[in-house]
Amino acid sequence: MSDYDFRPGGSLKLKSGVEEGGVKKKKKKSGKSKLKEALEKKHDTELQAKEATPERASSSASGRNSPAIVNGGPQKTEAEKRFEEVQRRRLAERVAKLANQTHKDRVHDFNSKLEALSEHHDIPKVGPG
Numbered sequence: 125m126s127d128y129d130f131r132p133g134g135s136l137k138l139k140s141g142v143e144e145g146g147v148k149k150k151k152k153k154s155g156k157s158k159l160k161e162a163l164e165k166k167h168d169t170e171l172q173a174k175e176a177t178p179e180r181a182s183s184s185a186s187g188r189n190s191p192a193i194v195n196g197g198p199q200k201t202e203a204e205k206r207f208e209e210v211q212r213r214r215l216a217e218r219v220a221k222l223a224n225q226t227h228k229d230r231v232h233d234f235n236s237k238l239e240a241l242s243e244h245h246d247i248p249k250v251g252p253g
Contacts (some may be wrong), residue, residue, distance in 0.1 A: 200208075225233075
């Protein structure tokens with residue numbers, strides 16, 4: 125009992141004079157340093173990408189047997205392009221529809237959807253009465 129100070133209503137505390145066997149916590153790194161490191165890594169990768177781009181152009185222009193890489197990513201098929209275009213159009217229509225609606229219209233639509241639901245979705249009455 126010589127190493128601990130028992131205090132009601134709190135956790136166990138080591139006595140101030142005890143240094144041996146004390147618990148040492150690791151210091152936490154600040155979030156600012158992590159953010160700074162992430163930005164530096166991003167900047168480094170961007171620089172590497174910029175440096176690599178002229179090398180690709182010169183190697184493809186030199187007439188080697190390797191095919192010229194125009195785009196870094198895979199080419200999309202016609203179906204994929206059409207699908208993305210349809211998605212873009214639908215999203216634009218949805219945004220335009222929501223932009224034209226007032227709050228009162230949205231509440232009215234929501235209430236009409238709730239009225240259309242069956243009684244199965246009703247909140248049951250709880251309590252006396």
